[in-house]
Amino acid sequence: MARGEARDIRRKIRATEKMSQITKAMNMVSASKLRKAEKVIKEYRPFIQYVQNTIAQILNSNLEITHKMLQKREVKRTGYLLITSDRGLAGGYNNNLIKKFESDVKTKHQSTDEYVIGVLGQKGHRYFVYKDVNLININPINMRDDVQFIDIIDIIQLLIDMYLIGEIDEIIIYYNKYINTIKQEVTAERIIPIEKIEGEKKSILYEFEPSPQKVLDTLMPIYVQNLIYGYILNAKTSEHASRMTAMKSATDNAEEVIDKLTLHYNRARQAQITQEITEIVSGAAALK
Amino acid sequence: MIKINVVTPLGVLFEEEVEMIVFRNTEGEQAILENHIPVVVTLNPGYVRLKRNGETLYVTVVGGFLEFSNNIVTVIAQEAEVGRDHENALKHLEDLRKKRLEENRKRNIDFTRAERDIKEEIKKIKASKYL
Numbered sequence: 001m002a003r004g005e006a007r008d009i010r011r012k013i014r015a016t017e018k019m020s021q022i023t024k025a026m027n028m029v030s031a032s033k034l035r036k037a038e039k040v041i042k043e044y045r046p047f048i049q050y051v052q053n054t055i056a057q058i059l060n061s062n063l064e065i066t067h068k069m070l071q072k073r074e075v076k077r078t079g080y081l082l083i084t085s086d087r088g089l090a091g092g093y094n095n096n097l098i099k100k101f102e103s104d105v106k107t108k109h110q111s112t113d114e115y116v117i118g119v120l121g122q123k124g125h126r127y128f129v130y131k132d133v134n135l136i137n138i139n140p141i142n143m144r145d146d147v148q149f150i151d152i153i154d155i156i157q158l159l160i161d162m163y164l165i166g167e168i169d170e171i172i173i174y175y176n177k178y179i180n181t182i183k184q185e186v187t188a189e190r191i192i193p194i195e196k197i198e199g200e201k202k203s204i205l206y207e208f209e210p211s212p213q214k215v216l217d218t219l220m221p222i223y224v225q226n227l228i229y230g231y232i233l234n235a236k237t238s239e240h241a242s243r244m245t246a247m248k249s250a251t252d253n254a255e256e257v258i259d260k261l262t263l264h265y266n267r268a269r270q271a272q273i274t275q276e277i278t279e280i281v282s283g284a285a286a287l288k
Numbered sequence: 289m290i291k292i293n294v295v296t297p298l299g300v301l302f303e304e305e306v307e308m309i310v311f312r313n314t315e316g317e318q319a320i321l322e323n324h325i326p327v328v329v330t331l332n333p334g335y336v337r338l339k340r341n342g343e344t345l346y347v348t349v350v351g352g353f354l355e356f357s358n359n360i361v362t363v364i365a366q367e368a369e370v371g372r373d374h375e376n377a378l379k380h381l382e383d384l385r386k387k388r389l390e391e392n393r394k395r396n397i398d399f400t401r402a403e404r405d406i407k408e409e410i411k412k413i414k415a416s417k418y419l
Contacts, residue, residue, distance in 0.1 A: 043299035050295060050364050054328060054355060086399075122399065142392045149297060149366055150388045204357050209329040210315045215353070218330040222351050222366065229297060 006268040013261045020254030026089070027247035033145055034181070034240035041233050048230055051223050056199025057206060058216050065212050067220050068164055072193050078108075078115045079136075079159050079168035081191075081228070083175040083235040084124030086143050090239055091246035093176060093184070094123045100186045101174050116168060118155050120232065136162075147236055149229060156228050160221055163192050175231050176238035182245055184238040191227060290322060292338065292361040294347055294368050302347065302370050309361055310337040311354055326357035335374045336363055345370060348377035 058065065082101060084094045109115055116134040119125045125140035137155050144151065162168045170190055177187040208215045290309060294302035310319045313334035320327070331354055336347040352365030369377045 040298075044297050047295050047297050047299075047364065050362065054353065054364075058328070122396075139393075140396055142395060144392075144395075148388065150385050151392060204326045206355075206357070207325055207327045209313075209318070209327060215328055215330050218332050219353060222332075222353075225351075225366070226297060 006265060006272055009261055009265040009268055013258055013265060016254050016258050016261065020251050023247045023250040023254065027244055027251060030240045030244040030247060034237060034244060037233065037237040037240055041237060044230060044233060048226050051219065051226060052197055053199040055219055055223055056197050058208065058212055059197065061206065065216055067216050069192050069220050069224065070194055073169055075169040077168045079118065079162060079171045080115055081118045081159060081171060081173045082120065082124050083232055084119060084121035085239045086122045088123060089246060090243040093239055093242040097174055097176060097186050098124065098127055104188065118159055120152060120155065147232060152229065152232060153225065156225050160224055173228065173231055175235040176242065178234050178238040178241060181241045184242055192224060290359050290361055292363065294363045294365065294370065296365055296368050301368055304340060306338045306340045308339045320356055320361070322359055324356060329354045333378065345372065346374040346377060348374055348381065350381060
């Protein structure tokens, strides 16, 4: 019996070792993806800054001009945009987000008619698709690691259009805010209506073609689309960081398990040897 | 000389010094030479034509605008492509978009299929316990 036990434990040790190799590899992959995601954000920042400055410029130069997205109105219906991931094994990345969202909704709304949800990422979609909520995307929207504008433009445009025609009166985004590698926080932020657009003051007087209002009408959706894209990039960075930490602790845990199992294994092996000796000795004694 | 920068969310796409630029949007065509007054133009969709050493280049833009001040042109665009002609560029951008969406759709299908398979396997494993 002891022999069988030792073999079982050894098999378990080997399996755990393999598992820890996988988690270690995933940790390293996530680390490199995290660096890449940080680079993407860095390249994106001047872009949004530029759009923001130009809009601020238009608004500062002419006081009469305004846009629906800048005007607050009474909120009857809310549009939510949740950013989740495609794949799991990222710690509490998706769970925390959904939990926070659901508790917020419970306190804020009485019925499901008061809000609509757009979900990015397969994990979130799979969670909400069978729930009794107003989901605006029937098909899941991919949140690939190399997320591109094309992937997400449709749903963002849909939300913006819904706001512009008055179906919803505000858009709130839920995402995991990247604070640092080990800390990410589920954050809710209102995107539309925009309260204030900050931009550096320039003393240049621009001419707007075809007209300031038309330029603003074109720029506002572009600005909002890119703002959301920025949040998505941030969430993506969080996802990689979260997965990295999760895989790191999984590797650590596996090592702990291996240590414990090795102890058991040695004990079992010793027991087996003792048993064998006892058998031989008693066998020899019986022959006497 | 006018300096032109084309910026997309993926970073700076194009940086060059040119003699003259012509832009075209839904309103029509207009040229900008050196020392033009500061101007902001929407390009959705539209293109910018550049003249550089007698060579003509097109920057095709979807969802963006152009800003000119102090002899610096900045084209801000969600999607942009630099090329020798304009018609093909627009088509190319459209193709890229279609390809990407198709790819995403396929991924979704693959994913769903894989998920269904794994569910079936799990069921089989569970069933083997009752043997």
